[in-house]
Amino acid sequence: MIIRCNSCKYSFLILFVILMESMYPLTPLPGGKALAREGSITEQYGQRCQQLFAYADSTNEPNYFVAAAKLSRKTDIATGVRMIEELLSDPTASGRGMFVIYELMAAYLYGFEKIPPELRRKIRESFRTRPLYRGDTENHWVMYYTGLYLAAQTWKGYDGDSWYTGKSSGENFREAEGWLNEWIKITTTIGQGEFDSPTYHMVFLSPMLVLAQFAEDPVMKKRAEMMVHYLLADFAAEHLQGMYCGAHSRDYPYDAIEPGRAPMTGWAWLFFGQTEPVMRTEVFAAALSSYRMPEIIYHVATDRSKPYVHTETKRVRNIIRFNKQRTPPVHKYTYMTKNFCLGSMQGGILQPIQQHAWDITFVSDKPNNSLFTLHPSVSERELGMFFPEEMKFVVDEVARFHTVYGKEDKWASSSPYEQTFQHKNTLIVLYNIEDGAKFEHIDGFFPKALDERVYESFSRNSPLNSRWIFCRAGDTYIAYFPLQPYEWIEEENCWRLRSHFLRNGSIVEVAEATDHNSFKEFQEAIKSNSLDVERFERNLEVGYTNLAGDRMSFTYAGQRLLNGNAIDFKSYKLFNGPFLQAEIGSGTLEMKYEKMNLFLDFNNP
Amino acid sequence: MTAQHLKVAMPTGSNNEVGKTTLYAVTRSTEKFRIFGRDNPTVGLFTTSDRGKTWQHWGWHYTKCFSATIEPNSDGKIIYLACGNGVQKSSDSGKNWVITTGWEMTECLKIAIDPENTETVYAATAYGIFKSQTGGQNWQEKNRGFESTFTPDVVVDPHNSQVIYAATEAGIYISTNRAESWRLLGLQGKGIRTITYSSHTTGTLLVGTEDDGIFISTNSGETWQAINDGLESLTVYCLAQDPQHDRVLYAGTFRGGVFKSIDGGNSWKGCNTGLTRLDIHALLVDPTDSNAIYCGTIGGGVFVSEDAGANWRFGGLETSQVWDLTMQY
Structure with missing residues (x-):
């Protein structure tokens, strides 16, 4: 198994991990057929998750998601705590704010029970003292506002002096909620702007998985889960043996000439299993969560019996x-x-x-x-x-x-x-x-x-x-x-x-x-x-x-x-x-495969 | 006062050592440039009160910031920053900051404040003009009439705050109802980079353009005349007028450095002795000393002239892209 964490490009992105079943029981997904009921596909998915967890257990390189894995699975609490402390003191974190904010919240929420009170206070304090840059691309904003949403949800009732934005918890929450809803609406009516990227598709998936896991508002939670379905289905229809095929909005030259080594291949491996276990650490976002991909998406991604x-x-x-x-x-x-x-x-x-x-x-x-x-x-x-x-x-x-x-x-x-x-x-x-x-x-x-x-x-x-x-x-x-x-x-x-x-x-x-x-x-x-x-x-x-x-x-x-x-x-x-149908402006996506179907309606989540 | 200063400052008699002024510089990035501001601790707002010998940073380190505007009559306490994250505001001279905007506003490039009612604030952004009537607490998009919404500059008429001028990539626009609606004023199709309202003559405006040099209007924008004689670069990012001498103008250009005119723009002459970078994005004449000129370069930091542009010396913020300069005096 190869683990890739391209530090020059994605030292900021990294992973996360956790044995979710122990903390967050599987819950049926909206409109979807949980793979947990399906036997072999689920078992294989679980095995691949275990491979990811084994990696998390084996590494001491500071990373919020690895820290979360160590803490929530109680495999190495001391190292998990040290990782978070080290990352919190990273002087470059502000400029990478959009990447840091949702990873930090993921680590905090997944590892909450094992994070010492003093470190919890430090994390909270970081949201007062450390400005976080919002970024200027679509994936930046998805990550940023996911993190801000979860932070404002976690620390309710704080006034503007308690936040780097100068806004109260409620103001931060409403801003984040407003943009996330707007992004979901635009994406499901006129299309994603930073679309089908073998590199960046994962940084839409990853924050949506964290949001689906931890949003308290049942509507937002459901929408986030549905967006994970949506993004995975979008990938699945243009997936071939681990490769994100066709035209892309953004593709790095080295991935364009070797599509089987692009970051999304790691996601293909985890969810579709058709490649060698070449993993991206970012896919820990999925392995940690209680999210289970509807089986129909697996078939969309893998059935190539008919052109x-x-x-x-x-x-x-x-x-x-x-x-x-x-x-x-x-x-x-x-x-x-x-x-x-x-x-x-x-x-x-x-x-x-x-x-x-x-x-x-x-x-x-x-x-x-x-x-x-x-x-x-x-x-x-x-x-x-x-x-x-x-x-x-x-x-x-x-x-x-x-x-x-x-x-x-x-x-x-x-x-x-x-x-x-x-x-x-x-x-x-x-x-x-x-x-x-x-x-x-x-x-x-x-x-x-x-x-x-x-x-x-x-x-x-x-x-x-x-x-x-x-x-x-x-x-x-x-x-x-x-x-x-x-x-x-x-x-x-x-x-x-x-x-x-x-x-x-x-x-x-x-x-x-x-x-x-x-x-x-x-x-x-x-x-x-x-x-x-x-x-x-x-x-x-x-x-x-x-x-x-x-x-x-x-x-x-x-x-x-x-x-x-x-x-x-x-x-x-x-x-x-043959697998996916959606009209412009509809806010819906219909998936079909043989006798299976899944209808996502973002107008009525 | 120049129009530039109308946007920013009133006398304070503060603790400055030289000329009783504080220079504010907004740096966009350094040689470690990242398009989204990553790994870039030396960006944001800096001040100097000793003409560039020492600088102090204020506010966010890691941000994408384009310009600073100081509220008139606020004694330097109220500062607005136009940033990628939106509009940031400090009400305590830069110690603490609030992002006054939500997700609806991004890529803010310039701020202008109504001198008659400082609660009325205009933000020029990559997505058009936004207006606040509550000192930045709430904002409304005000783009009715624009052909193009990319607006790098906005200026309030110092003699009539009903009148607002906006630089767009499709010409210069005017609003006569405080930005509620806009009409093309002139220079159709030309990318306007900067607007300066003469501090000496009512109705005289100067603009710098992306590719067409400098234009002047002496009738509030009804007609325009190119004034490029001697100008070796037609990409003009910034203009400054000597607050004491109405015929003395300075222009900052791309690749051409600083040009000076002593005849109201009829002719220009390069004045770059000592400048090691010729991409100029900000210019300022000290309102208390016409010999003191500051320029912000792209990648070379700040340069200072103490002889009206004849010679320049390095003034700090090495390798920075200095996007904006303004002054409190």
């Missing part, structure tokens, strides 16, 4: 400059099979810095299970859209924290010059890079883990069907048609496809190996498909008929036509697939 299309509507992070619409919609399209997922969002700047607009994620016994392209965009305008700092130097500032942001070879980018059109297993991606953009090339990540990579030299004079690049990754076949000449750059973990043309793009078709007699036969079949790229150079217009016979026509900044019919993003629901 399916799943679409979602999310929203762009708040835009403060250069757009009259504060949070425009994001339209996601995901095609899932047993061995691969092809996913995309429509393109353009939909999130700052870490956008991952499309990819193929495939099952393989090798690392680097993804293939995608991007334009490495860097612009003060992009950052100015989302950050209030001065645009002229915000690029340099962001690059200090996200060190790859300004680099030409980065593997995460939100480009205003990229657009996609996907239908099931086929994707067209077009680029129209502005002359003078900082980087005037596109890059493609072709992992070395590919079992085969077959291509001929690109020549403008050669037949179109000779330009295809064919890849085999386990039981997945990939056909990639580059619209412009390119070069291969060999790197440690990939062959980088780089193409230096402003007008650029590709056509991608992916298939299950079992749908073809051989990799060779797949190649020949693809080569016989109809390609129309004559108007690409002039009009950025491409047409392609895939193996299923579906005709896709796509013009950059123009129409997306499927068999002659225009795609209308306005028809997208919040969730639309």
Whole structure:
């Protein structure tokens, strides 16, 4: 078992642990079928929790959740107390306030009985003397207001002099409650803003689990539990063998090229169990709690017996400059099979810095299970859209924290010059890079883990069907048609496809190996498909008929036509697939799997 | 008094050693910059009463703070900070602080106080203008009429507090009913960074812009004229007017350092001797001494000139991004 606690990125996030059953008996979840009744799935979940607890018992590295585990399970009270005392004295905690506040409250509430009175007083006092920064992203606020809600609930009746905010307990509570309710409402009606992130999804799950565990108000408690269902279901529908697939609002470059090692894989392991036990310590938030995932979500995450299309509507992070619409919609399209997922969002700047607009994620016994392209965009305008700092130097500032942001070879980018059109297993991606953009090339990540990579030299004079690049990754076949000449750059973990043309793009078709007699036969079949790229150079217009016979026509900044019919993003629901259904504005989510179903209604929790 | 000072200070005769002034600096971050303020203990509000030789920190260390405004006639006791967390207020000269805003307000960039009724406070934020009529206890969004709500600056007309000016990314806006509604006043489509109301001439306004240099209006904003002759950078984050000499102006720019005009903006000349950073985000002329000029740099701390900008010396807060300077005198 591997335990990861990426200290450079998440020294602040960390974990927690506890044998909840002893303190908090299992309670049925709202509208859900508790896994506790299900036998083997529950037993396996319990075994994985025990692996987490074993880790908690074995480590002495200060961490609020580990401390909570040691205290509540009474395995090492002295060390748990020492950890909390040490963390309370951390001089950097204020700036990391949004991370600290809910972790501290989790430790306090889980470990309450074993925390000595003097330490309890110190913890209380810290809420008077130590300012805690609220942060500036959606996950920051979920963590911050969860922590403030629980703190204000715990220490009722204190006046403003007793809180770092200068507000009374009641004022703090109402503020936190107000925002949490607003976030739940927005998320379940127009979509999450910081959505489907292989890294950050966990810091929505984690505070919601703590809130569900400790909120005294039964309505808030139920809403939080339902949000955990909601967030897990959102993940489950785009989950494949431990990997968070498709397009993401925020993805770190190293996770984009190795999705099986992203933080959410730890959550997949705990809840779905389909991966090696590569754990993130953050998942202790779940293991400690009395929360039990409804069985239906397990099946949504793991049944890949039939290919399916799943679409979602999310929203762009708040835009403060250069757009009259504060949070425009994001339209996601995901095609899932047993061995691969092809996913995309429509393109353009939909999130700052870490956008991952499309990819193929495939099952393989090798690392680097993804293939995608991007334009490495860097612009003060992009950052100015989302950050209030001065645009002229915000690029340099962001690059200090996200060190790859300004680099030409980065593997995460939100480009205003990229657009996609996907239908099931086929994707067209077009680029129209502005002359003078900082980087005037596109890059493609072709992992070395590919079992085969077959291509001929690109020549403008050669037949179109000779330009295809064919890849085999386990039981997945990939056909990639580059619209412009390119070069291969060999790197440690990939062959980088780089193409230096402003007008650029590709056509991608992916298939299950079992749908073809051989990799060779797949190649020949693809080569016989109809390609129309004559108007690409002039009009950025491409047409392609895939193996299923579906005709896709796509013009950059123009129409997306499927068999002659225009795609209308306005028809997208919040969730639309065989497992999940939700209308825009509904405040509901309906889950279906065979004869099972679960309906979440946030309007009437 | 300059308009800048109208926003902040009245004489106190306090315990200052030099020029009887206290300089307030708001630092946004240091070389250890983190976009959300992590691991960054040297941000927030600092004061000096000896022209930058020594500094004292007040309030939160770990915060994202953009500017400070001192309530007129409060003897320096009432201070507002425009912060990422909202608006923070101190009523005891910075010893204790209250976050006056809820979750509805964030990314606050500038505060302006009605000099006729100091309970009326305006906050310019990344999401528009908010107004409080209760000294910050309650706030209401006041964005009716804006094309764009990104508002980095707000100024109350010192001669008529019904009139409010707001800098937006889509031009300069005016309200004639205390922010209840807004209309475009001019410079449509230009990103306005800063507004200064002349302390010498009624109806004269100066603005610095994101990419178009400096504009002046002498008729309360009805018409505008570019005044960029000699200006080597057209990104102007801050402007200051000599409180004693109406024709003497200073401009702080991106990459160009400080520029000075002695003819009311008709021509500008760089005055950067001794400045080691040329990204200037804050400028202030000591209202009690026209030779004493302060500038806040991006990443280089504070610089002080004691000869009206001819020479600069380092004035402390090394490596800080100094977003705002203001003064109590």
